[in-house]
Amino acid sequence: MLAMDRPAGRVSTAARSRRRTLARSALLTAVFITPAIAVRVAGLNPDPIAALLIFGAAVVAASFLLAWAAEAAQIDVSGGLAIALLALIAVLPEYAVDLYYAYASGHNPDYTQYAAANMTGSNRLLMGLGWPVVVLVSIVVARRGRTTKPAGVALAPANRVELGFLLISGVVAFVMPASGQIHLALGLTLLAWFGFYLYKIGHGDVEEPDLIGTAAALGELPDRRRRVAVIALFAASGAVIVLCAKPFADNLIAAGAELGIDRFLLVQWLAPLASEAPEFIIATIFAARGKGTAAIAMLISAKVNQWTLLIGSLPVAHLLGGGGFALLLDARQVEEVLLTAAQTMMGVALLLSLRFHRAAAWMLLVLFAVQFPIASTRGRLLLCGVYMAVAIVGLVINRRHLAATLRAPVFGTAVHHSGHPHQLGPENPTPASM
DSSP, X not given: OOGGGSOHHHHHHHHHHHHHHHHHHHHHHHHHHHHHHHHHHHTOOOOHHHHHHHHHHHHHHHHHHHHHHHHHHTTTOXXXXXXXXXXXXXXXXXXXXXXXXXXXXXXXGGGHHHHHHHHHHHHHHIIIIIHHHHHHHHHHHHHTXXXXXXXXXXXXXXXXXXXXXXXXXXXXXXXXXXXXXXXXXXXXXXXXXXXHHHHHHHTSEEEOOOOOHHHHHHHTSOHHHHHHHHHHHHHHHHHHHHHHHHHHHHHHHHHHHHHTOOHHHHHHHHHHHHHHHHHHHHHHHHHHTTOHHHHHHHHXXXXXXXXXXXXXXXXXXXXXXXXXXXXXXXXXHHHHHHHHHHHHHHHHHHTTTSEEEHHHHHHHHHHHHHTTTOOSHHHHHHHHHHHHHHHHHHHHHTGGGHHHHHHHHHHSOOEEEOSOOOOOBTTBOOGGGO
């Protein structure tokens, strides 16, 4: 039921609630962004640990602003080009730090390891932690008040398109550890594949967006005010990320040296955790509200972006920074990339049936946790073997779905969100309440 059809009292209450939500969100993000802006404008050079906290908090806050704006913008976005631009804007926080490392590696080879670390960390964090947590939360929520106990989350048929893109790019990505480099030719291939993915989504079926929290409050604003607010949020968050990405990345390395922590590991896990926090939190909220299918679909799409756009952009940034046509990987980086590629294949293989079982979630989560005590080449290669063994078993079990998944990027029908979201009320209940 649209807001204009509601009784005046309910509209007034909803408006006050919306204003409180927007004001609270603006205040909280300003608290974390303002110190970083002040430090940058004043030209101050705080201690690396303090600077890491200041700029890291600003990146996280700006990521939330960008996530809210990107979700609310779905109401007004239509057409393939607009959706492509929105997708590129939405991934800015996740890629700004990694692209800076790749760019710097063009004139400083020491930064190559950090570009590889951030890329592998962000991918493994998303699939090894984000995917299983969302599924397990969804299962717990689905079991409340039910006599039957669901053992997994069903994916929508349209998600086979994303799985197809991820499966093909996942196989291609083994070129990196096999060749010991991320070549520009591979990068351009993955970027083209990502471009086709955006085209496929842009020409797929349209569904109304499902907004929550601050994004929902933005979506309920009158059209003109909403559009102005979304553009302002895009501009503000983009400016903060551009201002803070470099000092955050540099102080991350400096703080590692000062604290005596392996800088490779710090870049690999802390930077992605900061930039991907909003995406994880939003997906978890969706799962907690009984929207597990939408939550895992969001993270599968994010994985496609990371495994195509992010990796494809690294050699381009390296070349622009003064490097050659390939980002060369040392032995440790090859192991990390191989481990990430193996995890990707395992995740896709287990989902070919469009069913994310609880056992699959626990396997991804346990194997993700197991990697941290491993500090040797032998241990990492053994873990790669475990990932690939599970992937092979998954491919065998789900072999009847393999052909359909490989065809899906070309012949399947994707879904994108556009238009005004449903307004929930007594006359328009959620599926859970029916």
